[in-house]
Amino acid sequence: xxxxxxxxxxxxxxxxxxxxxxxxxxxxxxxxxxxxxxxxxxxxxxxxxxxxxxxxxxxxxxxxxxxxxxxxxxxxxxxxxxxxxxxxxxxxxxxxxxxxxxxxxxxxxxxxxxxxxxxxxxxxxxxxxxxxxxxxxxxxxxxxxxxxxxxxxxxxxxxxxxxxxxxxxxxxxxxxxxxxxxxxxxxxxxxx
Numbered sequence: 001x002x003x004x005x006x007x008x009x010x011x012x013x014x015x016x017x018x019x020x021x022x023x024x025x026x027x028x029x030x031x032x033x034x035x036x037x038x039x040x041x042x043x044x045x046x047x048x049x050x051x052x053x054x055x056x057x058x059x060x061x062x063x064x065x066x067x068x069x070x071x072x073x074x075x076x077x078x079x080x081x082x083x084x085x086x087x088x089x090x091x092x093x094x095x096x097x098x099x100x101x102x103x104x105x106x107x108x109x110x111x112x113x114x115x116x117x118x119x120x121x122x123x124x125x126x127x128x129x130x131x132x133x134x135x136x137x138x139x140x141x142x143x144x145x146x147x148x149x150x151x152x153x154x155x156x157x158x159x160x161x162x163x164x165x166x167x168x169x170x171x172x173x174x175x176x177x178x179x180x181x182x183x184x185x186x187x188x189x190x191x192x
Contacts, residue, residue, distance in 0.1 A: 084121050134156050
């Protein structure tokens with residue numbers, strides 16, 4: 001399994017969406033007010049969005065390389081320590097922010113209220129009380145979803161039919177989780 005194949009980034013055109021929405025709203029308001037600079041300002045917003053989208057597209061290779069290097073440096077969990085994968089917000093009502101960990105037998109989720117002492121991406125298991133545990137042998141599917149407004153999501157499905165969604169503020173968290181699952185299932189990963 002190639003590490004680069006599991007890197008999921010938002011499409012570059014997502015960057016232009018706020019600018020296009022702003023151009024549409026400016027155009028509608030300006031047309032209603034019959035303002036003379038409406039068309040020019042709306043066109044400027046569209047061009048600005050296209051510029052940012054092109055910049056995001058050209059920098060994707062750099063992001064892929066940085067994420068692949070981070071995955072290659074990710075330490076495996078040991079007997080008494082778990083590996084911190086990153087922040088993950090549990091998508092329930094109300095949303096609950098927390099942290100995703102990789103232990104020897106699965107993923108652990110801790111709420112933000114739990115004190116964490118991360119040393120080199122390692123956390124002592126004696127210091128944490130996970131609220132959710134996803135054992136690798138119970139996981140049937142792990143997915144990545146990405147929406148324009150919802151952002152990156154990690155979806156974990158278990159054998160008992162329970163599906164849990166996490167909002168990921170950083171796309172590297174999904175790649176870390178995919179790498180951990182591949183290693184636990186015995187799929188060799190190649191370095192970047």
